[in-house]
Amino acid sequence: MVEAVLIDLFSLPASLQSNIQGLLRNTLETIEKCSSLPAPFVYVMCCQRQGSERNSEEESLLPALRDFQSLKTRLEVVRSLTTAAALYTIKQRLDEKDLSIIKVILPALRKDLLKVYIVHLFTAVYQFEFEDLQVAWDCENLQRAEPQSEGQVLPVQDAALIQSEIQMYLESLPSLKGGLTILRSSLIPDDIFLHGFSTRTGGISYIPTLSSCNLFSSSKRRDPQVIVKENLRRLANAAGFNPETFHRVKTDHANAVYIMGKTEPDSYDGIVTNQKGVTIAAPGADCIPVLFADPVRKACGAAHSGWKGTLLGVSMATVNAMVSEYGCNVKDIRVVLGPSVGPCCYKLPHESAKEFYRIDPKCVRQFDSACPYIDIRRATRILLESGGILPENIQDDSITDQSQNITLCTACHPDKFYSHFRDGPNFGTQIGFISIKD
Template sequence: MAEAILIDLFSLQMNSQTNDIQKLLFSTLERIEKRFSASAPFVYIMCCQTPRSERSSEQDSLLKVISSFQILKKGTEVVCKTSTAAALYTIKQKLDEKDLSIIKIILPVQRKALMEVFVDHLFTAVYQFHFEDFGVDCEGNNLQQIAEPQNDIQTLPAHEMELIRSEIQTYLESLPDLKGKLTILKSSLVPGHIFLHGFTTRTGGISYIPTLSSFNLFSSSKRRDPKAVVKENLRRLANAAGFDPETFHSVKVNHASDVWIMGKPQPDSYDGIVTNQKDVTIAAPGADCIPVLFADPVKKACGAAHSGWQGTLLGVAMATVNAMITEYGCDVKDILVVLGPSVGPCCFTLPRESAKEFYNLDPKCVRQFESPTPYIDIRRATR
């Protein structure tokens, strides 16, 4: 059963018949109340906010009618924006604040294919969407009463899909940095005239999900942060750091020790990556886990690895070094290694059985070994 209902009136503009829309909205909201009498869902009415200087008297009248529902109907909120991308993303934020994921969209049937593309770009598999036909066409002409969900398969021409992607990108680019400015940390060990390098922090992106940093660079179907947002964060990083986002390659985390040698067939998953190619950017994610960078200024080869506690025990850092030695003839003494920001020994614990492996590696990697959950220094273990 739907947790939220979105009524899409965005396309109803110049020729809309105010009385017909008002009646249809009332009947739709009453129908919703009857269907969900026990636990009424949140209702969002999405409409177009034309600049005042460009509005007709009909549009002003329609906007007043729509806005009045926010007062008349409890749990109803009107979201008026200048673009579909802006309106839908604003509603997404409201859904995420309430942790809602099952949404019914009631809309003119001609808008369904378009809305599906917007949903595909701005949401993830965490959400479930169901579509239902609204009883008017895009000109506001009354067609029928609310119908059951449509099953007809509709597709948009390629140029229209590109226009949607462009609208989404333009809107996301307009959003301000969250939680502070973009910061790139650099190491004095790595020669900057040979290797462009750095570590991002939590700030400077547009991701607003509380469990993620604003500068989230990892998309997943299990998260609420869509690929479009991650792509925008990457674009901002590329602009600030000076690389081409189209040649950006990040490891495909598996918490193991596999390494991809760029130029060879790419594995399905790997926690290390090495290359000697110019004009490419390689990366590894970090949070609790350690992002590790490797640079050989002699052979002009480099690497990146994701070293979580499992990868640390499996030796992903050494596997990356060995790949550079084997593939590019690097000398181990020439390879510079930098550990990026990660969880410290003050804050990371593991069950005692797992902690034993770190203790066997180096007793100084473990504190309070006799406790059920000893503290682990994965940075020391990696070094």
């Protein structure tokens, strides 16, 4: 069932402008008459001319809008200078109300154009149906779910202009929830490496569980890739790395490691490089983003270590890749565990907890319960030390000076970090990143 209707009057062709009131009136009448109660939310998108709060196009719409009292609280006119700005505003309204099924009524000539905006600004969470503005007052047409047709492919130049317009608009948006904060470890020498762990502030993601510097997009979340890309651009500017030479692990919750410069696997939870100026990163939203640095051989690595990856030894697999590929001595490698869910909050079913108990009984609290508390950080340290990493070359929450602690519990600090455990399936993601300076 259609949850929202978007009427696109942003750039009407001349043949329709003379009857704009009639078109809008007929369309709204159909929505009022044909939709199940309560009526869906209706957004009318029109162009605001530079330097004017209201223009003649909108003035001509007002008489048609005043007649629809039943839609009054569910009807909104969105005026913006660009299509990107108007559509982004409407996306915010949809997200506030958790709406996903949208009927778009628009001039036929605008359909292929608007589809390009939608591809960039929305994810697979949303379902769009399209209807020609001239026939939209047919009740059967309004209710029929029409799958997206491929239509004509826009010229590459037009698609590039749309992408540029979206990017410029997103760059103009203010940061939310304060400025960017980057956590750094004194264990990694900053004269050789650039590194850090992002937090959740300083980006433009506005959905509560993703707000504000979310750094991961998926088909199941409402943050599209363009928003994540803008958040990454802001992080890169603050940290000093190039977002165009940025590589994030393709997580599989396993122990595969990608050696940069070789064939890239379909999925991997560790990545290593000795290339200067290339930034590698691992995500975390309870799982541990782990950074590795060898100041002697000038090589580095990043790993994503959840409970499965920890048990499979992804951290030592990353260390071993640095040793075999770059000739690193295991005793020279520094390892820093980033913000992740702590033993104060994290539970696993008893069967999984047994595996951590075998590593060390101290990795499990309340072992006899159905869901014991698990310390994946301690397990990671033990496995690293068993593999030859010096205890003093590992930074985690066991650090003596707590003012230097960056291995904070993600679930305990909702103001600083995202947490899958705390926030549920539509969670945001922070990262740990590292590169070798030129």
